[in-house]
Structures are given as C-alpha cells and as structure tokens.
Amino acid sequence: MTDSEVKAATSDSTAGKMIFQPILEDGVFRFDCSANDREAVYPSLSFINNKSRDALVMSNKTPSYIPSFECRLGQQIVKLEWSFLVVKFPAGTSFYGTGEVSGQLERTGKRVFTWNTDAWGYGPETTSLYQSHPWVLAVLPNGEALGILADTTRRCEGLFLCLQSGHWAIINAVGAMTLKREFLRLNTGSGSKPFGNKKNIGLIDERFPDPKSLVKDLHNIGFKAIWMLDPGIKHEEGYFVYDSGSKHDVWIQKADGKPFVGDVWPGPCVFPDFTQSKARAWWANLVKDFISNGVDGIWNDMNEPAIFKTVTKTMPESNIHRGDNELGGCQSHAHYHNVYGMLMARSTYEGMGLADRRKRPFVLTRAGFIGSQRYAATWTGDNLSNWEHLQMSISMMLQLKVNGLSIYSSIVKGARCTLSARILILPEAQGGKRASFEVVLFPLCLWKKDGRLDITVTMGLSGQPLSGPDIGGFAGNATPKLFGRWLGFGAMFPFCRGHSETGTIDHEPWSFGK
Numbered sequence: 227m228t229d230s231e232v233k234a235a236t237s238d239s240t241a242g243k244m245i246f247q248p249i250l251e252d253g254v255f256r257f258d259c260s261a262n263d264r265e266a267v268y269p270s271l272s273f274i275n276n277k278s279r280d281a282l283v284m285s286n287k288t289p290s291y292i293p294s295f296e297c298r299l300g301q302q303i304v305k306l307e308w309s310f311l312v313v314k315f316p317a318g319t320s321f322y323g324t325g326e327v328s329g330q331l332e333r334t335g336k337r338v339f340t341w342n343t344d345a346w347g348y349g350p351e352t353t354s355l356y357q358s359h360p361w362v363l364a365v366l367p368n369g370e371a372l373g374i375l376a377d378t379t380r381r382c383e384g385l386f387l388c389l390q391s392g393h394w395a396i397i398n399a400v401g402a403m404t405l406k407r408e409f410l411r412l413n414t415g416s417g418s419k420p421f422g423n424k425k426n427i428g429l430i431d432e433r434f435p436d437p438k439s440l441v442k443d444l445h446n447i448g449f450k451a452i453w454m455l456d457p458g459i460k461h462e463e464g465y466f467v468y469d470s471g472s473k474h475d476v477w478i479q480k481a482d483g484k485p486f487v488g489d490v491w492p493g494p495c496v497f498p499d500f501t502q503s504k505a506r507a508w509w510a511n512l513v514k515d516f517i518s519n520g521v522d523g524i525w526n527d528m529n530e531p532a533i534f535k536t537v538t539k540t541m542p543e544s545n546i547h548r549g550d551n552e553l554g555g556c557q558s559h560a561h562y563h564n565v566y567g568m569l570m571a572r573s574t575y576e577g578m579g580l581a582d583r584r585k586r587p588f589v590l591t592r593a594g595f596i597g598s599q600r601y602a603a604t605w606t607g608d609n610l611s612n613w614e615h616l617q618m619s620i621s622m623m624l625q626l627k628v629n630g631l632s633i634y635s636s637i638v639k640g641a642r643c644t645l646s647a648r649i650l651i652l653p654e655a656q657g658g659k660r661a662s663f664e665v666v667l668f669p670l671c672l673w674k675k676d677g678r679l680d681i682t683v684t685m686g687l688s689g690q691p692l693s694g695p696d697i698g699g700f701a702g703n704a705t706p707k708l709f710g711r712w713l714g715f716g717a718m719f720p721f722c723r724g725h726s727e728t729g730t731i732d733h734e735p736w737s738f739g740k
Contacts, residue, residue, distance in 0.1 A: 242259070247264075477498065481546060489535050510573050626690040693720060
C-alpha cells in the first residue's frame with residue numbers, strides 16, 4: 227500500500243483504499259476504511275465469539291490486492307480492485323452463494339437483497355426470501371476461488387456480473403455490504419399447520435382438549451410431535467403470556483416508546499424483543515414449561531418477523547430494540563431485522579435445553595441469518611407445487627446446506643491436496659457509513675481420481691446443513707408424478723418433510739394411489 231493510499235484510507239474521507247490487519251491466522255486479513263472505523267465497528271452476530279474478528283496475529287505477509295471504498299449518501303460501496311488495477315476475471319468465472327435465494331445454483335447476473343421477507347409463492351426472480359446470508363463465492367476456471375461474507379445485519383444489495391465484453395467482474399455492495407478479492411494457493415498438508423389456539427404459547431384448541439394424551443398416543447405409534455410457536459403474542463389482557471411479557475417489559479417498542487402492535491394470525495399482536503437477554507430468558511422459560519406437554523421439537527414460523535396488512539410485510543424500520551451491548555445496543559428495527567429470526571431460534575433452543583439437558587433440542591426456523599445453524603434446522607418457505615419449484619428446491623437446498631465446517635482430503639500418491647479459499651467478512655461500523663473487512667478460512671477439496679483432477683465443493687455456501695423444501699410444494703396441488711419425483715429427490719435432502727397449506731390436497735406418499 228502506498229503512502230497516499232494509507233492517507234486516504236485513514237482520513238475521514240469518502241473514498242480511498244482500505245487499510246488491513248492480519249487476524250486469526252497467517253494469511254488472513256481484516257480490512258477497514260480507517261483506523262477510526264475499525265474501532266467503531268458493531269459487534270458480530272455471525273461468530274460464536276464476536277471477539278474473533280479482533281484476534282490479531284503477527285505476519286510478514288501482505289495482501290496482493292486492496293479493496294477500495296466509497297461512501298455515497300451514507301451508503302457503503304466497495305469495489306473489487308488489485309492494488310493498482312481493476313480486477314479482470316477470466317472468461318468462465320462463476321458466482322455462487324448468497325444463501326437462501328431462488329433460481330439456479332449459479333448466481334452470476336443475479337441481484338440479491340438481504341432482507342428477511344415473508345415471500346409466499348416466490349419465483350426464480352424473487353430478490354429477497356426468508357433468510358439473509360450476505361456472502362458470495364467466485365470460482366475461476368483454474369480453480370482459484372474468492373469467498374466474501376459481509377458481516378452486517380443491515381439490508382444489503384449485491385449484483386454479481388461477469389460481463390462478456392472483456393469479462394469484467396463487478397460486484398457492488400450498497401448499504402453495508404462489502405466484497406473483496408483474494409486469490410488462493412494450494413496447500414499440501416409434520417404435516418400442515420400445527421394445532422393451537424393461535425395465541426402462540428399456552429392453551430390448545432378445543433379440538434385437542436388433552437394435549438398430553440394426544441402426544442402420548444402419537445408416541446405410541448412412532449410419531450414425534452413438533453409444535454409451532456410464532457413470535458406474535460396476542461395483544462389481550464388476561465392472556466397469561468401477554469400479561470407476563472408486559473410485566474417483564476419485553477416487547478419491541480415503537481419510536482414513541484409504546485409497544486408495537488401488528489396483525490398476524492391471532493389478530494393484534496405484540497412481539498418479544500429477542501435482542502434483550504431478559505426477553506430471551508423469559509421466552510426460554512416459557513418454552514421450558516411448554517415442553518412439559520410432551521413436545522419433541524418446536525417450529526418457529528412467521529419470524530422474519532411477518533406482519534399482515536402492511537405493504538412491507540414486516541414491522542416499521544423505526545421500531546426500537548433495546549438490545550444488549552454485546553449485540554449492538556439500542557438500535558432501530560432496520561439494524562436487527564435480519565437477525566430477529568435467528569435470535570428467536572436461539573431463545574427457543576435454550577428453552578428446550580432447560581427442559582431436558584439430556585436431549586438435543588430440535589428447532590425448525592423459517593427466518594435466519596449467518597450462524598442460524600447453531601440453533602435450528604430450516605426449510606425453503608412457501609414454495610409452489612410445480613416442476614419449476616422442484617428444480618429450484620435442489621439448488622436452494624445446496625445453497626443453504628453445504629457445510630464449511632468439514633475439510634476433506636485424500637491421499638494421492640502419498641500427497642495430501644487441499645484447496646484453501648478465503649472468505650472476507652464485513653462488520654458494519656456504527657453509524658452505518660463505514661465498514662470493515664475480515665477474512666476467514668474456507669475449505670474446498672481437490673483430489674486425483676483415475677488420472678483426473680476432481681474438485682468437491684464441501685464449503686459452506688451458507689452454512690445451513692439441516693435444510694430442505696416442502697416436498698410436493700406448499701401452495702397448490704401436486705400431481706402423483708410431480709410428488710413422486712420430488713419425493714425421490716427429497717429423500718436425499720438432510721431435512722425431509724411434506725407440508726402444504728390449508729385447502730390443498732393431502733401431500734403424503736400414500737395419498738396419490740398406486
């Protein structure tokens with residue numbers, strides 16, 4: 227980095243080259259717009275230990291290329307550049323990743339917005355679904371790879387292009403998303419809607435007056451009981467969950483300090499503020515008591531959070547979360563929206579742990595973020611009963627599922643060959659006007675078989691291994707042929723279930739005749 231570049235990056239400027247520090251391990255770098263921005267960064271909600279980004283190491287290595295940044299109207303735009311040249315990717319470069327998105331596995335030419343959205347009946351061009359995984363992988367024809375993870379909870383926009391006129395690869399990150407290029411080297415060495423009275427925690431529908439006996443009968447014939455809990459709590463004095471939450475002051479607030487009320491399945495509802503430890507503990511203890519009904523697992527739905535009767539399908543971004551300092555402190559809903567579902571899943575997971583430490587909790591969540599796999603399985607939301615969605619379910623599951631925790635290698639004539647890729651992680655600076663980068667190890671596998679080099683992508687395209695679609699489609703009626711073909715694929719998915727909305731035909735294997 228030249229002196230002029232350092233000056234531009236460390237001054238309170240609106241554009242320049244980013245500064246870097248080696249972190250975590252040799253060859254891994256963190257990039258910031260300035261030293262002040264490095265100090266002002268928000269905590270990470272992606273890491274188990276949010277201090278991991280600050281683990282500096284001694285290294286004589288320097289990055290081969292430095293990203294540049296530009297702040298425009300309070301938004302961060304980061305460009306892919308060499309130290310002196312704009313990166314020119316070779317023909318055939320492909321982009322993957324971006325987590326739970328519709329369409330094909332390859333993301334080249336796709337515009338993606340990370341903003342958790344209730345997306346009933348989504349299609350291949352839908353830009354936002356139920357989860358946000360702000361990360362992308364660029365794979366070059368020679369096997370070199372680029373991985374980027376934008377470690378910010380806020381809305382991001384990504385456009386992944388490889389233009390044919392010269393094959394420039396342009397990646398824009400608007401909001402707080404940042405992308406950076408790093409070349410690599412070879413190293414040696416249940417069914418439909420569960421029952422309930424739609425208040426979400428507590429009493430059971432009059433059709434099921436004795437839930438414990440019901441669950442006992444199900445257990446006796448080999449079934450498990452997975453019950454649904456949505457975040458919306460009916461706004462009704464006398465309902466013990468509402469009264470308890472009000473007493474403990476756990477509701478998300480409007481800008482005027484009053485609890486936000488929004489319509490969901492029970493009608494007018496209030497919503498727990500899972501960014502507060504006291505709210506998470508309150509919810510976890512309710513879950514602990516709920517498990518006493520014989521519940522084997524809990525399904526968190528509508529936790530984007532989804533709100534009816536509003537164009538945005540969610541609560542106002544001006545709502546207030548009084549978050550713990552270690553999560554980012556008191557912030558607007560715009561800051562915490564994308565992690566609301568993950569924090570709810572965490573609270574549910576912890577509540578199931580309180581109920582029985584001997585059993586591994588099973589939680590299923592619709593909304594999520596990078597790191598949600600620590601607490602819950604997931605599915606691909608309200609899909610459609612058609613052949614296009616059968617095809618999309620395979621690529622969507624791969625985008626969610628493939629796990630980056632395992633490094634595989636094989637012995638080829640006594641040599642161990644592993645291809646190591648790098649992921650860049652962007653934490654968001656306070657104020658939303660600056661950003662920082664970080665790089666972490668990301669594994670691929672390269673081995674020789676029958677005289678040919680094969681590459682197995684064992685990387686975490688978004689790190690959600692336990693995932694799958696609603697087999698047969700959620701909305702609409704599957705034909706016997708469609709369901710049979712979908713079930714054949716679905717049996718190979720880590721999470722395999724059928725699920726369809728009210729008013730559709732039965733979507734069970736035995737429902738279609740011979």
